[in-house]
Amino acid sequence: MNAIDRLQNIVRHSLWDRHKLSVLGRLFHGLTPQSADTEPNLMEVHLLQNRLNIFVPDIITRLSSLVFGKVSFTEDEEYRAFQFKLLCIIAMTSWLLCLLFIVSASLGVNAMESNHLYPAVAFTMATFVLWLLLRGEPRRYLVVAWSYETLFLAVYIWVLFLVPNDELRVLFAVVNVAVVYILLGQYPGLTITLASVVGLPIANHFLKAPYSPNALASLLIGLAYFGVLFYAYSDRSISHFHRMREYNETLQHLAMRDWLTGVYNARAYYAECDRLIRLAARQGIPFAVLFVDLDHFKEINDKYGHAAGDTVLKAVAECLEAGMRDSDLLGRVGGEEFSVFLFGAQLQSAFEMAERLRALIEALMPEVGSGQRLKISASIGIAESGEGRQSMESLEHIADQAMYLAKQAGRNRVCCIAAGKRE
Numbered sequence: 001m002n003a004i005d006r007l008q009n010i011v012r013h014s015l016w017d018r019h020k021l022s023v024l025g026r027l028f029h030g031l032t033p034q035s036a037d038t039e040p041n042l043m044e045v046h047l048l049q050n051r052l053n054i055f056v057p058d059i060i061t062r063l064s065s066l067v068f069g070k071v072s073f074t075e076d077e078e079y080r081a082f083q084f085k086l087l088c089i090i091a092m093t094s095w096l097l098c099l100l101f102i103v104s105a106s107l108g109v110n111a112m113e114s115n116h117l118y119p120a121v122a123f124t125m126a127t128f129v130l131w132l133l134l135r136g137e138p139r140r141y142l143v144v145a146w147s148y149e150t151l152f153l154a155v156y157i158w159v160l161f162l163v164p165n166d167e168l169r170v171l172f173a174v175v176n177v178a179v180v181y182i183l184l185g186q187y188p189g190l191t192i193t194l195a196s197v198v199g200l201p202i203a204n205h206f207l208k209a210p211y212s213p214n215a216l217a218s219l220l221i222g223l224a225y226f227g228v229l230f231y232a233y234s235d236r237s238i239s240h241f242h243r244m245r246e247y248n249e250t251l252q253h254l255a256m257r258d259w260l261t262g263v264y265n266a267r268a269y270y271a272e273c274d275r276l277i278r279l280a281a282r283q284g285i286p287f288a289v290l291f292v293d294l295d296h297f298k299e300i301n302d303k304y305g306h307a308a309g310d311t312v313l314k315a316v317a318e319c320l321e322a323g324m325r326d327s328d329l330l331g332r333v334g335g336e337e338f339s340v341f342l343f344g345a346q347l348q349s350a351f352e353m354a355e356r357l358r359a360l361i362e363a364l365m366p367e368v369g370s371g372q373r374l375k376i377s378a379s380i381g382i383a384e385s386g387e388g389r390q391s392m393e394s395l396e397h398i399a400d401q402a403m404y405l406a407k408q409a410g411r412n413r414v415c416c417i418a419a420g421k422r423e
Contacts, residue, residue, distance in 0.1 A: 069136025
């Protein structure tokens with residue numbers, strides 16, 4: 001459930017509470033119930049919900065733009081998006097909290113020694129700059145992440161040796177382990193964990209107020225525990241995101257492919273054709289469409305059964321794919337109908353391609369069981385791009401008409417309707 005749904009549920013459950021409704025009503029321009037002892041007007045409820053539906057997403061969008069900048073990620077970059085947004089939040093939170101400590105120290109609320117104040121000021125300014133550099137620039141993620149970690153370690157080492165009055169400063173070492181595992185990965189996280197476990201006992205000998213053996217032991221055990229925990233967490237998280245990406249790719253493939261032949265289904269084929277048509281229009285590239293219809297296919301189903309018909313369709317799809325160029329698209333757009341989009345093809349080259357595919361289908365002779373082979377053929381219609389022919393709908397309509405001309409002319413042939421004439 002997202003934030004909007006939760007807010008709407010809160011509103012629905014609180015509509016019978018007169019005080020809450022009154023407060024919300026004042027917030028949203030005076031929408032208040034008629035009286036304290038009557039039920040809320042349904043029109044007021046709907047108006048309030050509509051304003052929430054507009055107001056809340058707008059606030060979330062503005063806050064997101066403020067923190068992260070204008071960024072976008074593809075579906076297979078979900079984990080990268082998570083890391084980027086987390087680093088933005090950590091960097092922004094770091095300078096805000098440090099700024100709060102500095103302000104409280106200047107007001108005398110929280111006394112800070114100069115050895116503690118100066119690195120806090122430097123850390124605040126540096127993390128603010130890193131946050132500004134990262135906003136809206138995901139390509140800078142690794143540079144900013146390593147810069148933040150280096151800065152964090154430098155400040156921690158400074159505070160460890162020069163601010164002995166802060167007994168809990170070692171907590172930064174524990175928190176840092178988790179941050180490094182999530183932002184930089186398993187191996188940097190493991191390296192930082194081992195360096196902290198080995199380095200802290202050595203550094204403890206040089207501290208003005210060294211930790212007791214028991215305190216040091218507890219700290220090292222906690223660091224080791226955190227290291228193992230976040231190593232397993234990062235491993236499972238990355239594995240989870242990879243599996244989800246693979247599942248999404250599999251689902252997308254299934255959604256785009258015809259279940260029988262494996263070529264594009266009609267929806268995916270037309271969507272991809274529309275994309276290529278827009279590209280061709282921008283670059284001034286010609287294109288053409290072939291409409292392929294198998295001859296007497298119903299008779300094959302009636303005489304040999306639907307299993308034989310399925311075999312023929314799969315064989316024809318494989319034949320068409322083998323005879324096409326890598327830049328061409330193939331889709332099954334009907335029962336025995338296929339469509340081929342020829343990117344960069346003019347009428348003559350489209351006609352040659354169509355004739356080649358027709359001959360390949362005629363020579364196919366697929367086996368439909370018991371060693372029996374069928375002679376099949378196809379009628380193909382062609383439509384080329386041109387004035388008034390820049391949409392897939394218009395092109396396929398013309399190609400379909402040309403295919404019917406081929407049927408009328410005796411089948412097993414190629415026909416096209418050029419601009420102003422038939423061929």
